[in-house]
Amino acid sequence: MLGFTFSPLSEQALVIETGTIINKQSEQAVRKLSALLEKQAPDWLTEFIPAFTTVTVFYDPCQIRQAEVEEELRLLGAQVDEVEAPTPRQIEIPVCYGGDFGPDLSFVAEHNGLTPEEVIKIHTSGTYSVHMIGFAPGFPFIGGMSEKIAAPRRKSPRLRIPERTVGIAGMQTGVYPIETPGGWQLIGRTPLRLFVPEQDIPSLLRAGDEIRFTQIDEAEYREQEAKIDAEHP
Amino acid sequence: MLNIRKSGLQTAVQDLGRIGFQRYGVIASGVMDPFAHRIANLLAGNAENSPTLEIALSGPVIEFEADHFIAVCGGDLSPSLDGKPLAMWRGHFVPKGSVLSFGEPKRGARSYLAVAGGFDLEPVMDSHSTYLRAGIGGFKGRALKNGDSLTTLPVEAARMEALKNQNGQTPDWLIPPARYHEQPIVRMMPGRQYELFDEASRARIFEEPFTVSANSDRMGYRLEGPGLALEKQEELISEAVAFGSVQVPADGNPIVLLADRQTTGGYPKIGQVASVDLPLISQLKPGESLKFRHISADDAQQLYIEQEQQIRQLKIAIQMKREEWT
Numbered sequence: 260m261l262g263f264t265f266s267p268l269s270e271q272a273l274v275i276e277t278g279t280i281i282n283k284q285s286e287q288a289v290r291k292l293s294a295l296l297e298k299q300a301p302d303w304l305t306e307f308i309p310a311f312t313t314v315t316v317f318y319d320p321c322q323i324r325q326a327e328v329e330e331e332l333r334l335l336g337a338q339v340d341e342v343e344a345p346t347p348r349q350i351e352i353p354v355c356y357g358g359d360f361g362p363d364l365s366f367v368a369e370h371n372g373l374t375p376e377e378v379i380k381i382h383t384s385g386t387y388s389v390h391m392i393g394f395a396p397g398f399p400f401i402g403g404m405s406e407k408i409a410a411p412r413r414k415s416p417r418l419r420i421p422e423r424t425v426g427i428a429g430m431q432t433g434v435y436p437i438e439t440p441g442g443w444q445l446i447g448r449t450p451l452r453l454f455v456p457e458q459d460i461p462s463l464l465r466a467g468d469e470i471r472f473t474q475i476d477e478a479e480y481r482e483q484e485a486k487i488d489a490e491h492p
Numbered sequence: 493m494l495n496i497r498k499s500g501l502q503t504a505v506q507d508l509g510r511i512g513f514q515r516y517g518v519i520a521s522g523v524m525d526p527f528a529h530r531i532a533n534l535l536a537g538n539a540e541n542s543p544t545l546e547i548a549l550s551g552p553v554i555e556f557e558a559d560h561f562i563a564v565c566g567g568d569l570s571p572s573l574d575g576k577p578l579a580m581w582r583g584h585f586v587p588k589g590s591v592l593s594f595g596e597p598k599r600g601a602r603s604y605l606a607v608a609g610g611f612d613l614e615p616v617m618d619s620h621s622t623y624l625r626a627g628i629g630g631f632k633g634r635a636l637k638n639g640d641s642l643t644t645l646p647v648e649a650a651r652m653e654a655l656k657n658q659n660g661q662t663p664d665w666l667i668p669p670a671r672y673h674e675q676p677i678v679r680m681m682p683g684r685q686y687e688l689f690d691e692a693s694r695a696r697i698f699e700e701p702f703t704v705s706a707n708s709d710r711m712g713y714r715l716e717g718p719g720l721a722l723e724k725q726e727e728l729i730s731e732a733v734a735f736g737s738v739q740v741p742a743d744g745n746p747i748v749l750l751a752d753r754q755t756t757g758g759y760p761k762i763g764q765v766a767s768v769d770l771p772l773i774s775q776l777k778p779g780e781s782l783k784f785r786h787i788s789a790d791d792a793q794q795l796y797i798e799q800e801q802q803i804r805q806l807k808i809a810i811q812m813k814r815e816e817w818t
Contacts, residue, residue: 268684269734269764270792281729293515306512308732310756315732320793321800393730393756396518396626400730411727412758414742418707428758429727436517437626439754440711442741454517456616456628462516 263288263336265329271305271320273328275336278312281402285312286390290466291342295335303328309466310391311400347388347469352434352449354425354472355480356382360448367410367427367444381405382432382446382472389468390431397436397454397462401470404432416442423448423484425472432472450475450483457491493557494607496640500552500594505611505630505642506751508541510619514755520735521621521629524602524710524751524774527671528566530803532606534810535563535583537651540803542610543620543630547603549777551594552636554605560586561608561647561655567600567672567775585656600672600775608655609645624710625752674780675701676772679787679795683738683761685728693720697738697762702746703781710752713773715782719744722760730758736765736773748773766792768799 264276275292278285293309296316303323308315318328356379357364368375387403394400409430417440420426424435426443435441436453453463464470475483496503506529509522523529523546530540545552551569563583564571571578571594573586580603586592594603613620613631622630631642686694702717720740733739737749739759746762750773765773766787776782787795 266684267681267764267789268732269681269736270767270789270796272732272734274684274731306514308514308755310731311729313729313731315734317734320796325789325793391730391756392515392517393732394517394754396513396516398517412742416741439625442759454626456518456626460516461513461518461617 263333265332267325268315270325272315272317273325273332275314275316275332276312277314281311281390286466287344288339289314289391290344291339292336293466294342294344295338299335301331308393310393345467347467348465349469349471350464352425352451352470352472353475353479353483354383354447354449355475355477356425356447358477360424360480361446363410363426363444364446367408367446370410371408373407378408378446379474381408383474385472387432387470387472389464389466389470391466392462392464394441395436395439395454396456397464399433399453399464399468399470401432402430404430406430410444412442413444416440420445421448423450423453425449448480450480450487452487452491455491493644494560494642495555495557496552496636496638496642497555497591498553499636499638499640500547501550502548502635503545503552504622504624504635505543505613505620506546506622507543507620509751510617510621510623510629513617514732517755518617519623519625519752519755521623521710522619522751523604525566525604525771527771527799527803528602529604529606531581531806532563532565532604534803534807535565535581536561536606536608537583537647537655537810537814538606538608538610540807542606543613545605545636547594547605549597549601551603553591553593556586556588556590556592557641558588559652559656560644561652562586562592563606564603565606566603568598569600569603570595570598571603583655597777599674601777602775607644608652609647612643612645623752671771672775673772676769676776676782677785678769678772678782679766679792680738680763680769680784681766681787681789681792683763684731685760686762688722688726688760689740689762690721690723693722693762696720697746698784698786701781701783704776704778705745706778708778710750712747712749712753713776715746715748717745720746720762728758728760730756733757733761734764736767736770737761738763738765750774766795768792768795
C-alpha cells in the first residue's frame, strides 16, 4: 500500500494511483484492488474503473465525503498483499493487416523506418498481456508491444473507426470492438467480437489475459467473420 | 400506448445510465440532462430512474392511444398538445387520442418526456438507456422511428382518475428555476492534468469563451476557442474519465465528455465540470458558447449535495400533493 496516492477526478470520483509508470507491480496492485472492490463493495461505492496504474472509485457524495472515502480505501488497500490475482488465460487474435482494414499501416512503417511487412512481422511475433479494458465496451489495452513499431496518436481523433479494427498508440496496441471515434493509428482488422453483451461479463478479454496476434488473409477474415456473426445474429 | 407518428431528429429512451459495467468498458449512456429527466419523472409520479424519452432539437409527433399523465422538462422545444402550447415543468393529464408535438427549439437542445407508469421495456445490463453505438438497451437499441409504438406500464385506475380531476393544478412553486442560458457560466474544477498545461492555457480556460462545434454529439462536445497546449508534449497513461471531464487532444481544442463518453481516455484533462452545471452544457446547441469559471472540488461537492437535498424536498412535496389528491 506504500506509495499509493489519491486525487479527485470529480466531486464524486476519487483516483487511486498505484504507480506513475506501467509495470508489473502497479498493474498487480490495480488487479488486486479491483478484486477487493468486487468482493467487498462498500455501500457508498457506485462503481469503479481500473486502468493501467489507477483504480477510479465513484461514490455518492450524499453518503460519504471525499476524505472518508480516502480513509476507507487506505484500509482496504492494506489488505492488497493478501489477495491473489487470477491465473492468466491465453487467447489468439487473428488479424488481416493493411489495406482498407489498416489505413495507417504505411504511416506506422514510415514513422519507424520499416516496411509494412516488417511492421506485421514484429506485431505478430510478440507475446502481449491485457493491461485493462476501457474506452469502449470490451476494448483491450494491450501491453508488450515492441518499441520498434510504436507510433503517436493522431493529432485530431477520427470521427468513425469501424468495429474490430486493430490500432497502435504510443507503445500500446488494441482493438476497437464497436464503431467509435478514436485517435489510434489503424493497422488491421480481426474477425473476433470483443464486445459480447449477451454474456454476464460482456467483454471477450479481461485484464491479465495473455495474447498473441496472428496474420490471416482477407479470405480467411471473411470466412471467420461470417462464422462468428452467425452465432449471434 | 404511445404511437410515434414522426420520430423527430433523435428521440431515444434513456434513464440515469448503465452503472456498474464501466469496468468492462461499457459506457454509461443515459440522459444528457439528469436534472430535467429526474424532475419529469417526479412530476409524472415515477421513480427518478424510470426511462424517459430524450428528445433532441427537432421533436417528435406522438399520439396517445389511452389516457396518460405526462410531464415535459428540459430545453424548451415548444411542446404543444393538440395544437395548444403545453406548459413545461408540470404534470398534465392527456386524454386518449391526444397528439403531442414539438415546434421551434427556443432555449436548450433536449427535452424529456416522462409518462406515468414508465415505459414497458426489458432492461439490458440493469438499464433502460439506449446505447446507440452498440445498438443495445432502450427501445430495440436504437432511436425511435416513424410508426414505432411504445407500451407503458399500467397506472392504478383510481390514481389516474384523481390525476385527471386535478389536471393543471400542479402548483407553480414546484417548477424549478430556469437554468438554461445561451452563454452560460459553467463551473469547472481543475482536471487531473491541469498542471501539465502551459501558463497561458491554464489562464485562458477560465477567461475566454468557447464555442460548441458542429462535430458535437452525446459522446462529447468539441469546443473551439483559444488553443490550449501542454508545457511539453507527452503520451499519457489512459485512465478513467467521467461525465463532464474536459480533455484536450493535441489540436488544442477541448472536448467535454458527456453521456455517451468512453470509460477511459488518454488525452490530458484540463478540467472537470461540476455535476450541477452539466445540464448547462448538455442543453447548448452547436454554435452557442460558454465560459468556464473555477470551482474547487469541495465546493462542487457542496453544490451537488445541496441540489440532491432540493430534489429530495421536491420529491416529498410532490408525493404529499399526490396523497392530498388521492
